[in-house]
Each structure stands twice: as structure tokens, then as C-alpha cells.
Amino acid sequence: MDVADLSPAQARERFRAGERVPTAGWCSGWTQANLIAVPKELGYELLLFAHRNAQACPVLDVGEPGAWSTALFPGDLRTDLPGYRLYREGKAVADLDDVVAEWRDDLVAFLIGCSFTFEQALLRAGVPIRHLDMGTNVPMYRTSVACQPSGTLSGPLVVSMRPVPAALVDVAIEVTRRYPQVHGAPVHVGDPAAIGIADLGRPDFGDPVEVRPGEVPLFWACGVTPQAVIMASGVDFAIGHLPGHMAILDARDDDYRVP
Amino acid sequence: MDVADLSPAQARERFRAGERVPTAGWCSGWTQANLIAVPKELGYELLLFAHRNAQACPVLDVGEPGAWSTALFPGDLRTDLPGYRLYREGKAVADLDDVVAEWRDDLVAFLIGCSFTFEQALLRAGVPIRHLDMGTNVPMYRTSVACQPSGTLSGPLVVSMRPVPAALVDVAIEVTRRYPQVHGAPVHVGDPAAIGIADLGRPDFGDPVEVRPGEVPLFWACGVTPQAVIMASGVDFAIGHLPGHMAILDARDDDYRVP
Structure with missing residues (x-):
């Protein structure tokens, strides 16, 4: 099965x-x-x-x-x-x-x-998902974007990345926007350096995937963020x-x- | 002014x-x-x-x-x-x-x-608001609907009520649905007894307003709910x-x- x-x-x-x-x-x-x-x-x-x-x-x-x-x-x-x-x-x-x-x-x-919850919807809309094709984990990155702190908790936003053919970027945004409780639309489109990611080939969590010519990296807020914050805040x-x-x-x- | x-x-x-x-x-x-x-x-x-x-x-x-x-x-x-x-x-x-x-x-x-935040939008859509016309407070009621408890906190949902002409009920629902963070669409339309309100003329908070022939009482979730829960739960x-x-x-x- x-x-x-x-x-x-x-x-x-x-x-x-x-x-x-x-x-x-x-x-x-x-x-x-x-x-x-x-x-x-x-x-x-x-x-x-x-x-x-x-x-x-x-x-x-x-x-x-x-x-x-x-x-x-x-x-x-x-x-x-x-x-x-x-x-x-x-x-x-x-x-x-x-x-x-x-x-x-x-x-x-x-x-x-x-x-992961909206990936089936992306596939149905014709947006390919590289890490599914490769059978690997999604790449995730710490960014230079600071979360809003709460008491002793502070730290960086973590994002997941999916490379999307340029012609399908709007579709990917529109599809995922409809799932606000599972991170919704991307928080960033394009240049990884703009959110403090130096090397897409070296994710902080998960596996790297290739970004091919004509593809744009799309970055979604990621629920690993609390774990990065636990680390940044020295939680016991x-x-x-x-x-x-x-x-x-x-x-x-x-x-x-x-x- | x-x-x-x-x-x-x-x-x-x-x-x-x-x-x-x-x-x-x-x-x-x-x-x-x-x-x-x-x-x-x-x-x-x-x-x-x-x-x-x-x-x-x-x-x-x-x-x-x-x-x-x-x-x-x-x-x-x-x-x-x-x-x-x-x-x-x-x-x-x-x-x-x-x-x-x-x-x-x-x-x-x-x-x-x-x-109160969506009342201007209701007025703009042509929905009259009785307590504004009367210059009184909105009527609010404890209901028989139990909230989802959390730890030691439990208690009844409180609602506010506005009488709306039957022909405008759909408009009132549609307008307020667009304000989900200020209670959104009504939680109940019509018969007060269905949510445990015995007498519209005797609100638990605020002032009573008349419900005239041809009007339907609409009930919205109310942010006085935490105060009813503080009471029901015996908070110090x-x-x-x-x-x-x-x-x-x-x-x-x-x-x-x-x-």
C-alpha cells in the first residue's frame, strides 16, 4: 500500500x-x-x-x-x-x-x-513539488527575520522552501493562501539572501533540493520555528x-x- | 463634537x-x-x-x-x-x-x-441598529451554550442581540461574517429560547431593546464571555x-x- x-x-x-x-x-x-x-x-x-x-x-x-x-x-x-x-x-x-x-x-x-498539509492542493493545481519527486525531506532554513518575542522567548523565523517554475508562482501563492492555519501564502518569494539565507544548498533542517533554471524559490513560514526559538532562548x-x-x-x- | x-x-x-x-x-x-x-x-x-x-x-x-x-x-x-x-x-x-x-x-x-466594531459596516449596508437609535447599551445575555473549558475555566457563552428586519437578516450575516476577529457572523438567528434565553426584555448585561413585528433577533458571540466565565469558575x-x-x-x- x-x-x-x-x-x-x-x-x-x-x-x-x-x-x-x-x-x-x-x-x-x-x-x-x-x-x-x-x-x-x-x-x-x-x-x-x-x-x-x-x-x-x-x-x-x-x-x-x-x-x-x-x-x-x-x-x-x-x-x-x-x-x-x-x-x-x-x-x-x-x-x-x-x-x-x-x-x-x-x-x-x-x-x-x-x-505538508497543502501539498496535495499544490499538486492538484499542477505545481510540482521537488522533495516529493526526490523522496526526501523538505529543506528548512533559519532566517534573519526575528519573530515577535513573548516573555523570555525570542528567536528567528524558520521557513520551508519549494522551488516553483516562474509561470506557476502566482498559482502556488493563490492555492496556499487558502490554508491560513497551515502557514498560508509564502512569506517570501525569490532571493534567499533577502531573508538571511546564505546557501540554499545547506538547509538548517531537512534535505537540500535543486533549484533549476526558470524556477523561483518560494519560502513558507514553518512550524519548526518554535524549536529554533527554544534553542535561541535557552529553554530548559x-x-x-x-x-x-x-x-x-x-x-x-x-x-x-x-x- | x-x-x-x-x-x-x-x-x-x-x-x-x-x-x-x-x-x-x-x-x-x-x-x-x-x-x-x-x-x-x-x-x-x-x-x-x-x-x-x-x-x-x-x-x-x-x-x-x-x-x-x-x-x-x-x-x-x-x-x-x-x-x-x-x-x-x-x-x-x-x-x-x-x-x-x-x-x-x-x-x-x-x-x-x-x-461594536462592525456596527458602522452594518449601518453602511442599511441595517438599522436599535440600541444606537435609542442611545442605550446593547443587550447581552448569558446562554445555555457551554464554552469549551480550559483547565479550571468553564462557563456559558454570552451573546449580544440586535433585532434586524427579516428582509435584512442575510445582509447582516454577510456583513458581519467579514469581521471574524470581532465575533464575525451571528452564532444564532431567531428563537431566544433555543439558546436558553428566557426573556429578551431582561438582559444579563446592558439595556433591553424592543424587537418589533417583522424583526428577527440576531445573536452574536460577545466578549463579555470571559467575565461570565470568571464568575462561573470562581476566579480569585x-x-x-x-x-x-x-x-x-x-x-x-x-x-x-x-x-
Whole structure:
């Protein structure tokens, strides 16, 4: 069975069994989400950060303190993502297959919209997606764009990049604009240096993809932003997903499409 | 000078000088907001409550802990609203002209969208507004509709009501739908009993208005909801605006209109 045809529950079962793979192209028609879990004492600052930086951090669901499932993610947040990244004192200290041993009773889990959610809509509109064609992870970059701070939290906007044929740039903007809760329209079109990206060939997260002649790099706000902010702000303890290795929700991508 | 023609700064100055009056019709073209200020330790639950009940509690701005002005409200939140309501142990204990003596260093102030903001758009579309014609406050009601809880916070949805001629109901819906951050389209049209309102003539907040033959009562989610929830949940300490006596922001109502 093609991974595009799996249900969210089937995908979560495979990840729980140990498969570690980026989720672009998985579970066609279903919503994917970023995970960031922090101690509840940081919950206010993080939720306010998300509110103030809503294009990068659209909150789709929030778990109760200590809970490892939510209304939209009826699996186990500790095991049912294909990969995790553990942070201590603002540093990424481990990439893990599960976080059962690391989960804490005081953690609140935020599920943040992910641009993988609108990729099917881009394909339907005739916009090719290089990382899907290559079977790799999407490239993601820290930018020189500062997020709006919240309390002790500050840091750079992270973006994902997709090269789009020049003639299709308007289509890609129009299609993704209709999905504001999964990052919406691009935040930047064209010159990577204008947002502080020195080398497209060396993403900070994920895999590089070729930008061919006649193509324009389009940059979308990315839900890895909270992880970059956790690092920039020296947060004591946090758990994120491994970038590109998303939580797959029991929510249709159409649920996040506006007219 | 007609109060509709005042700037937000001019209106705030009059309220600071002691004028206590509902703000419907004031500062045409400018955004009005509900105030709810709570100790920071309750900030997470309240912000999450707002996120989960976004139609009733659209967050327009949030102050830093202890701060009495915000980006959108460059006045003094302790004096520049026309009236305040003070809560202790879940009870409304005083209505005050200012809250200078009551403000605390640990308070975080939330400014929540208000349906007064779209009233000029309704008038421009030919929809009459009875409480403006009467020069009274808008009627508001607790409903039997429960909000989504957040931690210790739970309680009823509060709505404002405007009677609209039957032939203009569709227009009123279409106009207000375009202002999702100031409550958007009505949450209910018609029979008050269907949402637990026994007697339109006895609002829980504000003043009653007549519903004439051929008119349909339209109900919009209301930013007094957090105050009803503070009461229902027995919150120790909170400061709200006096219902209908709003904070007037340095933001245009058009800023909250979507295409």
C-alpha cells in the first residue's frame, strides 16, 4: 500500500512500530502537524508567542498538562511520530524514536500547523513539488527575520522552501493562501539572501533540493520555528518532532481550507 | 463634537476625566475591545480558553505582566475606559470609574474583539441598529451554550442581540461574517429560547431593546464571555470593563475586515 493511501491511524501504527521517515506525501488528504511540548510553567509564554507569530505557529490543538493525546491526535504523542528531538538548556541533545522515558507530567503539547498539509492542493493545481519527486525531506532554513518575542522567548523565523517554475508562482501563492492555519501564502518569494539565507544548498533542517533554471524559490513560514526559538532562548526542557517527521492528525486538510 | 467623530485618544481622555457611558457609536471607524485582566498564573488557562473559544474571545492584543498599556492601546488601561467591573472569588464586587488602586504587578491584560466594531459596516449596508437609535447599551445575555473549558475555566457563552428586519437578516450575516476577529457572523438567528434565553426584555448585561413585528433577533458571540466565565469558575481576582463600556483602540475597524 502506498503511504499516501494510509489512514492517520495506520501511519501512526507504523511510526509506533519504529519507522523513521519524513512524512511528506503520507496520508493524502489528512492534516500534518508540528509538535512542541514544554513544561506548563512555560505554557503561557509559548501560547502567547504562537498568538503573536500566528503565521509561523498556527495552533491546531493543545493537550492537557501531562496528556499524550489530544482531540485531533487520538494516538500517543510519545511514540506515534516517526521521530523526536529532545532539548535541554536550549540545545538539541538527542534525536529519538520515542519519548516515553522523557515525557513528564507537567508537559503541555502544542500541535502546530504544517505546510505538508497543502501539498496535495499544490499538486492538484499542477505545481510540482521537488522533495516529493526526490523522496526526501523538505529543506528548512533559519532566517534573519526575528519573530515577535513573548516573555523570555525570542528567536528567528524558520521557513520551508519549494522551488516553483516562474509561470506557476502566482498559482502556488493563490492555492496556499487558502490554508491560513497551515502557514498560508509564502512569506517570501525569490532571493534567499533577502531573508538571511546564505546557501540554499545547506538547509538548517531537512534535505537540500535543486533549484533549476526558470524556477523561483518560494519560502513558507514553518512550524519548526518554535524549536529554533527554544534553542535561541535557552529553554530548559522541551520535546519537538524531528523536523519533517510530523504528527498526522485525524483532521482533513480541507478542514483548514477557507473559501 | 459628535462622539462618533472623536479620535480614540480624545475618547480615552474623556473617559479618564470621568465620563461613564456605553461606547456604542463612539469613534466611528475605530476598533473597540473588551478588557479582561487576570493574574499571570491564570494567563495560560485564559489564553487557551480564548483560543478554544475564538469566536467569543478573539484576542486582539495582550499586555506584558503588570503593564497598563499595549501596542494597540497606548493609553492607560486603568483609567481610560469609561467603566470597570472588579471580581473577587468569582463575584462582581464593584463597578468602578478607574482601577488604579486595584491594578497589580502580576496582571496580564487581554483585549478581546467587540462587535461594536462592525456596527458602522452594518449601518453602511442599511441595517438599522436599535440600541444606537435609542442611545442605550446593547443587550447581552448569558446562554445555555457551554464554552469549551480550559483547565479550571468553564462557563456559558454570552451573546449580544440586535433585532434586524427579516428582509435584512442575510445582509447582516454577510456583513458581519467579514469581521471574524470581532465575533464575525451571528452564532444564532431567531428563537431566544433555543439558546436558553428566557426573556429578551431582561438582559444579563446592558439595556433591553424592543424587537418589533417583522424583526428577527440576531445573536452574536460577545466578549463579555470571559467575565461570565470568571464568575462561573470562581476566579480569585480579575478586572473587566463594565459591559458595553469598551476600550477604544488605535486600530481601524477595516484592519479586521477580511475580503
